[in-house]
Amino acid sequence: MSGFFNIFIIPGGLLLIFMLLSLFRLILGPTVPDRIVALDTINTLVVAGMILVGAAYEEVIYIDVAIVYALLSYIGTLYVAKYLEGGSKK
Amino acid sequence: MGTLLTVLYIFLGIGVFFNCLGSVGLLRFPDVYTRLHAATKATTFGSIFTSLAVIVYGFSRWNVTGDSKFRVLALHTIVALICLIITNPTGAHAIARAAHRSGVMPRQAVIDELKEAKLK
Amino acid sequence: MKEMSRIVKTVTNFVYGFIIIFGFYIIAHGHLTPGGGFQGGAVVGSAFALLLVSYGSLNSQKFLKKDILSLFEGFGLILFIVLGFSGLGITFFYNFLANSGGWFGNAAVIGVNPGNMNTGGVIPLMNIAVGLEVLSAFGVIVLTMASAAEFTKKKEKS
Amino acid sequence: MIDFIVTFLLSMLTYLILTASQGEVWGIWSIFEIITGIFLSLVVAFIAKKVLFQKRTYRMLNPLRWVIFLIYLIGPFFWAMTKANIDVAYRVITGKINPGIVKISPGLKTGLGITLLADSITLTPGTLSVDIDEKNNDLYVHWINVTTLKPTTHHICSNFPQWIRRIAE
Amino acid sequence: MSSFVEIIHISTLIMIIIASFLAVVFKKLLPSVIALTVASLLLSLEFYILHAPDVAIAEAGIGAGLTMAIFIFAIRGTR
Amino acid sequence: MKKIIFGIAFLIFFSFLIVSAINMRTFGEPAYSEMDDYFIENAQSETGANNVVTSVVFDYRGFDTLGEATVLFTAVVGVIALFRGVKK
Amino acid sequence: MIGNLPYVAVVIFIGLGIYTLMFKKNLIKIAIGVVLIENGVNLFLITLGYRKGAIAPIYTQAPSGQAMVLPTPQALTLTSIVIGIATTALILSVAMMIYKHYGTLDTDEVRRLKG
Numbered sequence: 001m002s003g004f005f006n007i008f009i010i011p012g013g014l015l016l017i018f019m020l021l022s023l024f025r026l027i028l029g030p031t032v033p034d035r036i037v038a039l040d041t042i043n044t045l046v047v048a049g050m051i052l053v054g055a056a057y058e059e060v061i062y063i064d065v066a067i068v069y070a071l072l073s074y075i076g077t078l079y080v081a082k083y084l085e086g087g088s089k090k
Numbered sequence: 091m092g093t094l095l096t097v098l099y100i101f102l103g104i105g106v107f108f109n110c111l112g113s114v115g116l117l118r119f120p121d122v123y124t125r126l127h128a129a130t131k132a133t134t135f136g137s138i139f140t141s142l143a144v145i146v147y148g149f150s151r152w153n154v155t156g157d158s159k160f161r162v163l164a165l166h167t168i169v170a171l172i173c174l175i176i177t178n179p180t181g182a183h184a185i186a187r188a189a190h191r192s193g194v195m196p197r198q199a200v201i202d203e204l205k206e207a208k209l210k
Numbered sequence: 211m212k213e214m215s216r217i218v219k220t221v222t223n224f225v226y227g228f229i230i231i232f233g234f235y236i237i238a239h240g241h242l243t244p245g246g247g248f249q250g251g252a253v254v255g256s257a258f259a260l261l262l263v264s265y266g267s268l269n270s271q272k273f274l275k276k277d278i279l280s281l282f283e284g285f286g287l288i289l290f291i292v293l294g295f296s297g298l299g300i301t302f303f304y305n306f307l308a309n310s311g312g313w314f315g316n317a318a319v320i321g322v323n324p325g326n327m328n329t330g331g332v333i334p335l336m337n338i339a340v341g342l343e344v345l346s347a348f349g350v351i352v353l354t355m356a357s358a359a360e361f362t363k364k365k366e367k368s
Numbered sequence: 369m370i371d372f373i374v375t376f377l378l379s380m381l382t383y384l385i386l387t388a389s390q391g392e393v394w395g396i397w398s399i400f401e402i403i404t405g406i407f408l409s410l411v412v413a414f415i416a417k418k419v420l421f422q423k424r425t426y427r428m429l430n431p432l433r434w435v436i437f438l439i440y441l442i443g444p445f446f447w448a449m450t451k452a453n454i455d456v457a458y459r460v461i462t463g464k465i466n467p468g469i470v471k472i473s474p475g476l477k478t479g480l481g482i483t484l485l486a487d488s489i490t491l492t493p494g495t496l497s498v499d500i501d502e503k504n505n506d507l508y509v510h511w512i513n514v515t516t517l518k519p520t521t522h523h524i525c526s527n528f529p530q531w532i533r534r535i536a537e
Numbered sequence: 538m539s540s541f542v543e544i545i546h547i548s549t550l551i552m553i554i555i556a557s558f559l560a561v562v563f564k565k566l567l568p569s570v571i572a573l574t575v576a577s578l579l580l581s582l583e584f585y586i587l588h589a590p591d592v593a594i595a596e597a598g599i600g601a602g603l604t605m606a607i608f609i610f611a612i613r614g615t616r
Numbered sequence: 617m618k619k620i621i622f623g624i625a626f627l628i629f630f631s632f633l634i635v636s637a638i639n640m641r642t643f644g645e646p647a648y649s650e651m652d653d654y655f656i657e658n659a660q661s662e663t664g665a666n667n668v669v670t671s672v673v674f675d676y677r678g679f680d681t682l683g684e685a686t687v688l689f690t691a692v693v694g695v696i697a698l699f700r701g702v703k704k
Numbered sequence: 705m706i707g708n709l710p711y712v713a714v715v716i717f718i719g720l721g722i723y724t725l726m727f728k729k730n731l732i733k734i735a736i737g738v739v740l741i742e743n744g745v746n747l748f749l750i751t752l753g754y755r756k757g758a759i760a761p762i763y764t765q766a767p768s769g770q771a772m773v774l775p776t777p778q779a780l781t782l783t784s785i786v787i788g789i790a791t792t793a794l795i796l797s798v799a800m801m802i803y804k805h806y807g808t809l810d811t812d813e814v815r816r817l818k819g
Binding site for chain 1: 212214218225228229232236243244245249253256259260263264
Binding site: 004007008011014015018019021022024025031032033034036037038040041044045047048051052054055058060063064066067070071074077078080081082084085 | 095098099102105106109110112113114116117122125126129130133134136137140141144147148159160162163166167169170173174177178180181182184185187188189191192194
């Protein structure tokens with residue numbers, strides 16, 4: 001752990017608190033699209049936090065997990081959007 | 091070392107500030123579309139700046155120490171950032187379109203041309 | 211399932227190849243970086259799911275053939291068992307290629323090091339076999355359940 | 369044939385960026401790594417060429433377009449994004465909104481152009497692309513602060529369609 | 538500075554518990570599945586912090602894409 | 617009536633689980649495990665792989681992976697056989 | 705400060721899953737309960753192997769000179785996750801076929817219709 005550990009881990013912790021704020025929208029949200037917006041926001045914040053934590057531990061190989069997460073969280077959003085589109089058609 | 095620390099503090103401060111605005115706006119705004127404005131724009135911009143801090147850190151440490159692992163850190167962070175920028179606005183578009191088709195109308199709307207086009 | 215809007219389809223065309231090359235990178239570097247057959251197979255299977263959701267189950271028949279995928283699944287399992295039997299001169303699942311000097315046979319540097327692709331013995335080959343099996347298994351599951359969902363819903367309407 | 373070669377080169381470039389470490393070739397890659405990369409990229413090119421080149425248009429192979437794209441990304445796009453975020457910050461803190469959905473017709477024809485325009489609109493001031501008319505490529509845009517009821521293209525996205533016409537058409 | 542890491546552990550665990558509680562409590566099926574996906578993705582973050590990147594990649598890939606896809610197919614087929 | 621009996625049984629089971637969880641070892645200090653230390657020490661020289669988890673999965677405990685692959689294959693065959701009649 | 709909170713979280717996971725299995729009637733809800741129990745077991749295995757102040761068991765470009773977390777529970781968890789997705793797919797397929805035959809997903813209703 002070098003002297004840069006604190007510089008990167010404290011913003012990571014702050015991002016976690018913002019995630020907790022977004023989770024309230026998941027609890028409150030009156031309709032389903034509100035909840036998907038909360039899911040999308042949590043995904044973006046988790047990717048940013050993963051990059052920061054990986055830089056704090058100086059573990060290069062951890063960044064691969066962030067790439068996988070950024071690519072695949074988009075697929076779940078598309079599936080729910082597709083289901084909602086089809087729901088009103090009939 | 092002093093300039094590197096200053097740059098890191100500035101970038102991380104901007105990134106954390108805009109991420110905070112995104113999640114606060116998600117709680118404050120009245121309907122889906124305005125929440126999407128806050129969530130997509132602010133969190134994407136904030137994530138760009140926190141990742142830029144890591145990229146600057148990696149390249150400058152590689153310049154100083156010559157260890158190849160810091161270069162790998164910077165390159166992989168660039169790839170993750172590109173993925174984030176490509177996929178995030180497209181997801182927002184898909185959510186907005188699905189919300190309008192499933193019958194969630196914008197609240198306090200002045201004009202809604204899409205609804206009029208559907209009725210025709 | 212109908213297809214999604216044009217913007218999503220255009221982004222899918224670019225992201226699809228990228229996800230597949232990234233999954234193959236995870237499979238092939240399983241003995242150096244976090245990853246391996248299971249994880250890379252799951253990533254490539256998710257790429258098939260992305261193609262299915264953005265083009266619809268009718269249009270994606272042009273790009274994905276279910277029969278070929280199920281063929282590759284059996285092929286992956288058989289390749290894995292054959293690699294296990296190959297070390298039978300000593301024990302089952304013996305790593306007969308490690309430290310032998312040939313393909314995948316260099317000795318690894320002891321301690322923390324940047325890593326060399328040409329090590330690991332039989333482990334990269336087993337990674338490829340298991341990755342082949344897992345990716346085709348997930349592709350077959352997603353395709354089968356998509357067509358079955360169409361059918362049961364139609365039955366309910368009539 | 370040209371689609372196969374282009375897909376192969378793109379996936380090879382991605383693989384080389386991902387595996388840059390130490391080795392014999394220029395001190396960055398090792399030889400065995402490059403052989404593995406060529407083999408895997410052949411497989412990917414065989415799978416993904418049908419998806420990437422459906423319309424068989426090779427307009428984006430001109431390198432000048434990529435240079436203009438980079439200039440656009442760093443210059444006007446990033447500046448507009450900064451303005452957008454300050455605007456969003458103002459609206460989050462004060463809570464003043466005046467929303468509405470309006471229609472614009474930018475006059476772009478290709479799928480890539482309309483995709484770039486929609487993503488740019490989503491990330492820039494006060495606007496969010498909601499739906500697209502598949503026939504004549506009109507965009508329906510959610511605007512957070514409606515000033516005129518009959519907006520022109522210049523109100524929504526200042527001069528993005530000119531840039532994108534230079535890039536993608 | 539290990540106390541800060543402990544704070545990160547605690548808040549991640551609390552978020553996972555809230556999300557999985559929502560997955561049980563919701564009456565409709567679709568919000569329940571969304572809450573389950575959030576729980577699965579945050580579990581991947583917890584694995585990442587516990588120094589298990591292999592498991593984190595597997596959980597992210599399977600929890601994000603495939604579990605959501607399979608549940609959506611099932612809900613669509615039984616509507 | 618059935619619901620009340622089930623609820624009481626569930627509460628008893630849950631309280632046992634909570635008590636056992638509180639009396640576990642302290643978090644972050646695992647028991648001394650000779651096998652894991654052997655794997656960490658010798659995996660690089662014996663199998664030539666840098667990733668210890670992969671060498672455990674595919675070399676030291678290959679039988680587990682064989683069983684897992686067989687279970688996955690069987691599940692896929694089950695899904696296909698279940699939906700065979702409803703194809704068209 | 706953290707104490708045994710991860711083990712308590714594991715117990716809450718498993719308790720929620722068993723509650724869903726016992727008291728909910730919908731078949732897809734039951735599948736959600738099974739997924740929750742799987743998540744709890746995975747978290748338990750990883751938590752058993754965690755060692756404070758250690759790094760991941762990978763030698764590639766790691767910071768040198770530190771202890772490593774135990775590798776065997778991670779390998780077992782890796783196997784468990786893939787088996788979990790296979791069983792979930794099978795459960796949901798059976799639920800879809802039950803819906804096609806009986807026209808409902810409620811377990812009591814299915815038992816009554818079967819007679």
